[in-house]
Amino acid sequence: MDVTIIAETTVDGLHPVTSQLVGAAIAIGGTPTVLCPGGLGTTAAASISGVSKVIGVEGDCFNTFDSGAWATALNPLVSDGVIIAASAPSGREVAAQIAAMRGIPIIQDATGLEAGITVTRGIYSGKAIEISTVTAPCAITLRANAFDAAGGGGSAVVSTVNQSADVAVAVREAIAKASERLDVAEADIIISGGRGMGDPANFSHLNDIADMIGAAVGASRAAVDTWGEIPHGMQVGQTGKTVTPSLYIAVGISGAIQHLAGMRTSKYIVAINKDPDAPIFGVADYGIVATWEAALPALKEELGKL
Amino acid sequence: MGIAVLLKQVPDTTAKISVSGDRVDETAVSKWSMSPYDEYALEAALQLKEAGGGDIVAITCGPIRATKMLTDAAAVGVDNLIxxxxxxxTDSTHVQSLLAAAVKRSGSDVVLCGKQAADTNGGSTGPGVSHLIGAACVGMISEVYAEGDGFIALRASPTGNERVEVSRPCLFTFDKGATELRRPNVRGIMMAKKKQIETVTSDDLGVAIGTSSVSLQSHSPPPVKPPGQKFEGADSVPVVVAKLRDEANVI
Incomplete structure (x- = not known):
């Protein structure tokens, strides 16, 4: 079965999630061809074990993100089997456009994939699990960190194709991020604060700990809605980001159902809350009943010893 | 200028979702609401209309219960309801074909919708419809305003945010917007009650709904985690850190 993988790229080249897309494709018996939009990351893609071939798709249209233009340029290189992309903002949009162009169904944000093809995904932001079957041709996007990555050591053939399309979206002004902090959607460890932090200035304690362990700092909806200083980009939950890090540390977050929906599939959850009955303890692997004022300095000290 | 907003009625985000047999039990949903991201799209549509005129048509693809959501949309200022x-x-191609046909029939040249619905969490509808109606797609925006014949929108970028410009016809999908959806006033609510809802079928739209290669097998509740370990007081922090290192191997 031919599988066309739309590589997820970054300004630096290939996004590591691409290895997970390859791993999932091979696990369902696919022969993966990796398309690299803008020709980025072709060498890295070729070294992923199991990749059949890599096509760098080069064109002016890849200088700006316009999902319609990207899809138009990539579509001629897509084979008739299964299209796999990352469930990231660009991957989802481009895959949806390609699926519409080809008149084939798309299933977004899968967390499980089996030969057949059986697709598992969360619905209602994880409040329920949906299992469906689909046959090729179809498109499926995969959630980051939900699939085992293929290893390295591959040596696929790389070719380059010049293929562009008309761009309808022009960037007028780029506005740099206020901070260079890791995004919660990207992070393997997240430490999040809620309204229990009392004041947005207290998030500095979370930042300190995040810096020590390479974590991203997140927030609950209550914190984002209450304090203008906490941007929506940090929000974890049903109207924020759904995350699956290895470790999620919730501090001063009571655990509203919308928040739990966004983080309950984290591998390990630590909750720090002064209220022993807070719902967050229901999903926590390790709960600490304490105020953040008492717990965070102790946490800082312990992590410092590692 | 015609403005179309694509809306979906979903279980309120505060609602519990229960599974009965192997399907989500919709009859057990305590409250149905407009999908949160669609609310941002609707508010933006109302602001575009206030600034530049044009009628707003709200279009939904759903069961009869969704008429309430359309009436709610009329109460804040939507002109036409479909x-x-x-x-x-059953699948993404069906929904997109129907919505695209309804948008085309309405003659709208700017379309707004949420980045994804709060029930299926898909996010395919906006980009797919944009292709089917031949419109440019700008996804995940938080604000938009008209400038000249086109629009300027603010969206997230890998390095922060960016303002992008786009011409008609175009479609915007909304991330969390800058302004919450306005509340209706009494007059709006009264007027909305009299507003006709045009109900159409796929035949009316000239869309043939074929069979689908997607087949739903089951719904299930999320796996229940075994109860975790709970510790009293900040003195337990070293114990938890040791467990994270030795038991969980995550730090």
Whole structure:
């Protein structure tokens, strides 16, 4: 079965999630061809074990993100089997456009994939699990960190194709991020604060700990809605980001159902809350009943010893 | 200028979702609401209309219960309401074809919708419809305003945010917007009660809903985690850190 993988790229080249897309494709018996939009990351893609071939798709249209233009340029290189992309903002949009162009169904944000093809995904932001079957041709996007990555050591053939399309979206002004902090959607460890932090200035304690362990700092909806200083980009939950890090540390977050929906599939959850009955303890692997004022300095000290 | 907003009625985000047999039990949903991201799209549509005129048509593809959501949309200022009956709709191609046909029929040249619905969490509808109606797609925006014949929108970028410009016809999908959806006033609510909802079928729209290669097998509740370990007081922090290192191997 031919599988066309739309590589997820970054300004630096290939996004590591691409290895997970390859791993999932091979696990369902696919022969993966990796398309690299803008020709980025072709060498890295070729070294992923199991990749059949890599096509760098080069064109002016890849200088700006316009999902319609990207899809138009990539579509001629897509084979008739299964299209796999990352469930990231660009991957989802481009895959949806390609699926519409080809008149084939798309299933977004899968967390499980089996030969057949059986697709598992969360619905209602994880409040329920949906299992469906689909046959090729179809498109499926995969959630980051939900699939085992293929290893390295591959040596696929790389070719380059010049293929562009008309761009309808022009960037007028780029506005740099206020901070260079890791995004919660990207992070393997997240430490999040809620309204229990009392004041947005207290998030500095979370930042300190995040810096020590390479974590991203997140927030609950209550914190984002209450304090203008906490941007929506940090929000974890049903109207924020759904995350699956290895470790999620919730501090001063009571655990509203919308928040739990966004983080309950984290591998390990630590909750720090002064209220022993807070719902967050229901999903926590390790709960600490304490105020953040008492717990965070102790946490800082312990992590410092590692 | 015609403005179309694509809306979906979903279980309120505060609602519990229960599974009965192997399907989500919709009858147990305590409250149905407009999908949160669609609310941002609707508010933006109302602001575009206030600034530049043009009628707003709200289009949904769903069951009869969704008429309430359309009436709510009328109460805040939507001019025309269309309910596309969702019989036989099973996959993304069906929904997109129906919505695209209704948008085309309305003559709208700017379309707004949420980045994804709060029930299916898909996010395919906006980009797919944009292709089918031949419109440019700008996804995940938080604000938009008209400038000249086109629009300027603010969206997230890998390095922060960016303002992008786009011409008509175009479609915007909304991330969390800058302004919450306004509340209706009494006059709006009264007027909305009299507002006609046009109900159409796939036949009316000239769309043939074929069979689908997607087949739903089951719904299930999320796996229940075994109860975790709970510790009293900040003195337990070293114990937890040791467990994270030795038991969980995550730090």
């Amino acid at each position: 309910l596309i009956q969702d019989e036989g709709v």
